[in-house]
Amino acid sequence: MTAPERDPRSQALKLDGVPVATLARRFGTPLYVYSxxxxxxxxxxxxxxxxxxxxxxxxxxxxxxxxxxxxxxxxxxxxxxxxxxxxxxxxxxxxxxxxxxxxxxxxxxxxxxxxxxxxxxxxxxxxxxxxxxxxxxxxxxxxxxxxxxxxxxxxxxxxxxxxxxxxxxxxxxxxxxxxxxxxxxxxxxxxxxxxxxxxxxxxxxxxxxxxxxxxxxxxxxxxxxxxxxxxxxxxxxxxxxxxxxxxxxxxxxxxxxxxxxxxxxxxxxxxxxxxxxxxxxxGPAGFLLTRVLYIKEAQTKCFAIVDGAMNDLLRPSLYSAYHRILLDGRPGRGRRRVYDVVGPICETGDFLGKDRPFPPLKPDDLLLVCDAGAYGMTMASNYNSRPRPAEVLVRQDKAYLIRHRETIDQIIGCEEIPPFLNGSGAEQRSARSPRKVRA
Ligand SMILES: Cc1ncc(COP(=O)(O)O)c(C=O)c1O
CATH class of the missing domain: 3.20.20.10 (Alanine racemase)
Incomplete structure (x- = not known):
């Protein structure tokens, strides 16, 4: 079996027999998937x-x-x-x-x-x-x-x-x-x-x-x-x-x-x-599955803003590396538009692909970034306080969660507040515990 496979009629993408749409629903995005x-x-x-x-x-x-x-x-x-x-x-x-x-x-x-x-x-x-x-x-x-x-x-x-x-x-x-x-x-x-x-x-x-x-x-x-x-x-x-x-x-x-x-x-x-x-x-066994959040028409470009970013897959920003990006499930051979596929991070260098032709994209479309299995998750960071993605293995039509999505508590949990700051604010609290909101 070669991953990914595409259904000739629906154009839906599958990895080792598992539809990527099912993976996105079950595990959320951005998501690393390994075949x-x-x-x-x-x-x-x-x-x-x-x-x-x-x-x-x-x-x-x-x-x-x-x-x-x-x-x-x-x-x-x-x-x-x-x-x-x-x-x-x-x-x-x-x-x-x-x-x-x-x-x-x-x-x-x-x-x-x-x-x-x-x-x-x-x-x-x-x-x-x-x-x-x-x-x-x-x-x-x-x-x-x-x-x-x-x-x-x-x-x-x-x-x-x-x-x-x-x-x-x-x-x-x-x-x-x-x-x-x-x-x-x-x-x-x-x-x-x-x-x-x-x-x-x-x-x-x-x-x-x-x-x-x-x-x-x-x-x-x-x-x-x-x-x-x-x-x-x-x-x-x-x-x-x-x-x-x-x-x-x-x-x-x-x-x-x-x-x-x-x-x-x-x-x-x-x-x-x-x-x-x-x-x-x-490398070729891994994919970054990401969802389109917004389409932004700028003066000279059209941006597909997705939920995956340079903190999840650094290679395009670091080395100007090229990764193929596939659109899940869009039948027909309609008109194509050219997009920069960019993440939500506050850096001009935050992109997953530039000048990529796709059928007109819309929010919620799923994009599969290929060949992301090597130096992908291992180079991921928490820049912009973004939890790192979950990782899933697909094998013989089944999906297995092999790393949980990081939580914001895990990221903040490593911090300590020095004693001289305790009590100086309106409220004493550690960096770890979220502020309680009264109902
Ligand atoms: C010493 C050494 N061995 C092996 C590798 C793996 O290289 P590759 O992933 O390109 O096969 C590297 C990568 O930088 C390396 O530095």
Whole structure:
């Protein structure tokens, strides 16, 4: 089944057999909806493409941290790529085997390092000499050797948004290619580190195979050099970054072609290969369902003001990212109008799509924003004191609530009022308790 499906007569949209109109009625909007069938098909496709070398597919938790999504992937054999103590906690609560967890990120705190060491994760990706020292020091407190892979910055250009290109030498990520051997020799002398591998992640949303092949060539060369230096390299982590087809005109990366080009080098590596895909697994499986509130005719534009906003899905505002937006259930091929689909937030940059042609829209119409499963809910915020959306999983004609809609009490509940303000107003009350209204 491919999501979404459209009824040819009514034009009503369904996700895994569930009409989106039913989801909106039952759970409200804005709403994140995930298609189980698409999620598992995307994971399985990567597995199958590289089946010959049986890689560890460590799902990049940062793209979607929902516990149900993690559990579905863990059940299918995924490992997890994490970047914080919070993600470690989520991974463990979802039942991940620590021996299949990889910890990346340039700013791991000592507390986070200790928590990961404590459960014996598979490896830390080391991003700087200072971080290596910190891991060594924390590990000495455990009387153990911490397993580490050095993140190499292969200086490979990837044709993607510069905010998500990580493999160039100007970025904060990884160790410059020409410094890696020196650092590895230094790491090998640290008594509480065990150097086991190399890691390279060149960026995200890369739809061409060439940058991955180039990066792999550099990693292979480096692996051989490190082995010649007498170091043991058993693990080669090639990161994530497989691009998806956000635009009608963009082809997702051809995974089978990528595997065909990489396989000779991967076979020859004789190491445990790891991939850390996030977007390519969960991106196309997720949708943001939103309702039109108002239509506003301005001088030069027509706006469809919807109840979803940049706080729910930041990608259009942050990266000028394009997401397909589909209208639910409007039969006929009538006249079309062009709209900017915008949210209620007080920012000109608050939009979900610009210059989108639709049949004339009206309040209560439902719009489905596609490919929103990765870096959607995980980047959502409470800007303008908007509670974050609920999340729902659809599977075989059924819908399951997998995260409640946040409440305003939950948002305000984290605040404290300092004592010097208590009693200074007409009424003493904590930030948490709403003012009582007399009937
Ligand atoms: C180190 C690392 N691995 C994996 C990923 C996942 O990338 P993607 O979601 O594009 O597959 C990222 C994303 O930024 C990353 O920084």
């Amino acid at each position: 189980h069938s698409t999620l598992v098909a995307n994971y399985d496709r990567i597995r199958q493409a590289f089946a010959e070398i049986d890689p560890l597919i460590a799902f990049s938790t940062k793209s979607n941290t929902n516990g149900t999504i993690l559990r579905i992937l863990l059940e299918r054999g995924a490992g997890l790529d994490i970047v914080s103590g919070g993600e470690l906690e989520r991974a463990l609560r979802a039942g991940a085997d620590p021996a299949r967890i990889i910890y990346a990120g340039v700013g791991k705190t000592r507390e986070e390092i200790a928590a990961a060491l404590n459960v014996r994760i598979l490896a830390f990706n080391v991003e700087s000499p200072a971080e290596a020292e910190a891991i060594n020091e924390v590990a000495s407190g455990f009387g153990r050797k911490a397993p580490v892979a050095v993140r190499v910055n292969p200086d490979v250009a990837a044709d993607t948004h510069h905010y998500i290109s990580t493999g160039r030498k100007e970025t904060k990520f990884g160790i410059p290619y020409h410094d890696v051997r020196r650092l590895c020799r230094r790491l090998a002398r640290m008594p509480h580190l065990r150097l086991i591998g190399v890691h390279a992640h060149i960026g995200s949303q890369i739809t061409q195979t060439e940058p991955f092949v180039k990066a792999l060539e550099r990693v292979v060369q480096l692996t051989h050099q490190l082995r010649r230096d007498g170091l043991t390299i058993d693990l080669v982590n090639l990161g994530g970054g497989f691009g998806i087809g956000y635009e009608e005109s963009t082809q997702p990366i051809d995974l089978e072609e990528l595997a065909r080009r990489m396989m000779p080098m991967l076979r020859e590596l004789r190491a445990q290969v790891i991939f850390e895909p996030g977007r390519s697994i969960v």
